[in-house]
Amino acid sequence: MNVLKNNSLILLIFFLLFSSQLMSQKTYRWMDELELLKRVDKLPEYRTGSYVEQFSSYDRTWGNDDGFAGTYSFLRKEDGRLVIAEMEGPGVINRIWTPTPTDHMLYFYFDGQKEPGLKIKFSDLFSGKVYPFTKPICGNEIGGFYCYLPITYKKSCKIVFDGPKLEFIQIQYRALPGKKVESYTGEFSLQDKKLLSEVNGIWADITPEVVNYTLGKSADIQTKETTFTLKPGEEMPFFEMDKPGRIVGMEIDGGTSFEGLYKDVMLSAQWDNERVEAIYSPVADFFGYAFGKGAMRSIVMGKQGTSNYCYLPMPFDRSASLKLVYKKRNNIQQSPISVNVRIYYNNNKRNAKEEGKFYSVWHREKTPLGMFHRFLTQKGKGHYVGTIHQAQGLRPGMTLFFEGDDSTYVDNKMRLHGTGSEDYYNGGWYALLDRWDRGNSLPIHGCLDYSLPMARTGGYRFFLSDKMSYESGIYHGMEHGEVKNNFPVDYTSVAFFYAAQPLSDRIEPSDEQRIVYRPTVHVYFPQLMLLTPSGGVQVANERGIRMTTQHEGAVRIMLNDIPEGKYKVLINYFEKNNGADFQIWQRQKQLSDWISSRGDKELFKDRVYVGDIELTEQTNSITVHVRNNKERDEFELALITLERIE
Numbered sequence: 001m002n003v004l005k006n007n008s009l010i011l012l013i014f015f016l017l018f019s020s021q022l023m024s025q026k027t028y029r030w031m032d033e034l035e036l037l038k039r040v041d042k043l044p045e046y047r048t049g050s051y052v053e054q055f056s057s058y059d060r061t062w063g064n065d066d067g068f069a070g071t072y073s074f075l076r077k078e079d080g081r082l083v084i085a086e087m088e089g090p091g092v093i094n095r096i097w098t099p100t101p102t103d104h105m106l107y108f109y110f111d112g113q114k115e116p117g118l119k120i121k122f123s124d125l126f127s128g129k130v131y132p133f134t135k136p137i138c139g140n141e142i143g144g145f146y147c148y149l150p151i152t153y154k155k156s157c158k159i160v161f162d163g164p165k166l167e168f169i170q171i172q173y174r175a176l177p178g179k180k181v182e183s184y185t186g187e188f189s190l191q192d193k194k195l196l197s198e199v200n201g202i203w204a205d206i207t208p209e210v211v212n213y214t215l216g217k218s219a220d221i222q223t224k225e226t227t228f229t230l231k232p233g234e235e236m237p238f239f240e241m242d243k244p245g246r247i248v249g250m251e252i253d254g255g256t257s258f259e260g261l262y263k264d265v266m267l268s269a270q271w272d273n274e275r276v277e278a279i280y281s282p283v284a285d286f287f288g289y290a291f292g293k294g295a296m297r298s299i300v301m302g303k304q305g306t307s308n309y310c311y312l313p314m315p316f317d318r319s320a321s322l323k324l325v326y327k328k329r330n331n332i333q334q335s336p337i338s339v340n341v342r343i344y345y346n347n348n349k350r351n352a353k354e355e356g357k358f359y360s361v362w363h364r365e366k367t368p369l370g371m372f373h374r375f376l377t378q379k380g381k382g383h384y385v386g387t388i389h390q391a392q393g394l395r396p397g398m399t400l401f402f403e404g405d406d407s408t409y410v411d412n413k414m415r416l417h418g419t420g421s422e423d424y425y426n427g428g429w430y431a432l433l434d435r436w437d438r439g440n441s442l443p444i445h446g447c448l449d450y451s452l453p454m455a456r457t458g459g460y461r462f463f464l465s466d467k468m469s470y471e472s473g474i475y476h477g478m479e480h481g482e483v484k485n486n487f488p489v490d491y492t493s494v495a496f497f498y499a500a501q502p503l504s505d506r507i508e509p510s511d512e513q514r515i516v517y518r519p520t521v522h523v524y525f526p527q528l529m530l531l532t533p534s535g536g537v538q539v540a541n542e543r544g545i546r547m548t549t550q551h552e553g554a555v556r557i558m559l560n561d562i563p564e565g566k567y568k569v570l571i572n573y574f575e576k577n578n579g580a581d582f583q584i585w586q587r588q589k590q591l592s593d594w595i596s597s598r599g600d601k602e603l604f605k606d607r608v609y610v611g612d613i614e615l616t617e618q619t620n621s622i623t624v625h626v627r628n629n630k631e632r633d634e635f636e637l638a639l640i641t642l643e644r645i646e
Helices: 001-022 030-037 190-203
Strands: 050-056 075-080 081-088 089-098 105-110 118-119 145-147 151-152 155-160 170-175 222-232 235-241 246-252 265-271 279-282 299-302 307-310 315-318 321-328 339-347 358-367 373-379 382-393 407-410 413-417 447-449 456-462 468-470 473-478 489-499 520-525 531-534 537-541 544-551 551-558 565-575 583-586 603-615 621-627 633-644
Touching: 001 315, 030 190, 075 321, 081 089, 081 170, 151 155, 151 265, 155 315, 170 222, 170 456, 235 246, 235 339, 265 315, 265 520, 307 565, 321 339, 339 565, 358 373, 373 382, 382 447, 407 468, 456 544, 468 473, 473 489, 544 551, 565 583, 603 633, 621 633
Parallel strands: 050 413, 279 358
Antiparallel strands: 050 170, 075 081, 081 155, 089 145, 089 151, 089 170, 105 118, 105 155, 222 339, 235 321, 246 307, 246 315, 246 339, 265 279, 265 321, 299 307, 315 358, 358 489, 373 473, 382 456, 382 468, 382 489, 407 413, 407 473, 447 456, 520 633, 531 551, 537 544, 544 633, 551 621, 565 603, 565 633, 583 621
């Protein structure tokens, strides 16, 4: 009996201690998660056992129906509504994305409740009209609609869409094991509102500064500034430290020296005398240049004016060494570069049990057909925080490689699978006007470039609240092409992550890999042609550019985006019964005689040579003259192809 009494007493004490611990545990609220959207200083911290996962509409057959039919956009139907996500256990929704929002209602059911705790129009997650779903942490701009406002739940969350069809969708969430989580209530204190305003203010800042992030272990910064001239074949150390600390930010100003076709200046960083550099990348690629030009301007990395900045914290245990390396080329004239560098640092030691070291992996390849492009494959413990990606198609005038989906395996389980490459960057509709076209930088994601004639694009994305943690390893990669990685493409990527173990090897960029690829064949498609009609020509953009005239007129077509030089001009057009006569000019220079597009039956004419042109900044167009010939009044242009004359 004494034994039983003693055991009961021990159990009672244990129960009381456990209960006391639960009672004293701080409640985790949505604002604790919201704060992570500005607390860049916390990026090195591990999240043990807290995995990022995703519901998405990706094609389960590995095809390309990632939302068009809506087949994979929901889990099941309940009472005529679509259940689109269901999470068990305490957690938080970090990100919701779609390129196809509607005005149908979304219902969020928390913790098994019969009534929704949040009711909102799907479109109002992104519109900025409904508090607290405010801009810029919720919005669009590059074809995709995104929402980073956190939605917490104590026990579970079920999301229901009240509409007949949902198309493309990604819902990213993270389990919060062991935390006492408060479910989202829609009620906000003055402190809540102040924090939301602060986060939106930082996200809206188009001139980011390191002082935005000097909190926690990134506080109490010192500054070291160095100016030097770097010559071809030289390397120049610009920061050395032989005691524990962390780099909070760096700014490297080389004027316009990092722009252009050649990417010969490398950024190198080494922590604690590790065998392999933690950073080893062309400066241009590391800071998000797009095919020779500065393009990225996020809140944590990019180019502002002539200065390149990075505010991702980089802790180290014993020492740090940073330098620039200027690779020398044979038979190429290379000029010295004047550089000013500013480093922000402190003496706050890394807690090895709680924080990882910063690493990046540069990778460029003509990705083999049938294989993924790998952003990162890494063993051990860590978390992934960012991607910069340039994509150069190797088929003229085509960017179908961007149909490829991202795929992420964490600890040997697929946790995330996307719906298209531009979707990964919170974009959408990469080949349509005013969507993904041209470079557009947003706070933590954006389009680096888009040019169909150059067959290229690129994007970037940083993971703040949604960094992807792993315990034993991660694989993070991207498909190229609609199915089976079937599109030839030249990919360049830089992956950013924190890890417990150093890198085992590095990639040394070859001379060829440090040159921006320039295609020699360019194709202009009707949907993206810039047209100026004159002289009574009516224009319709259908399968091609249909030009109709009662008498005679002309249509000027701009040939933008491609390098200056001499080109052969080839056109695709349709012969048909009512085919008019046409003639091609470049300003006052006649390229072709009058050509009849009349035919007894419709016939597609492929790559018809009409002359040579020289493109400059002032002469970057051709003009199609059209005349009516005996009531044959229509000329239908399909494609324009330019082939460079070397």
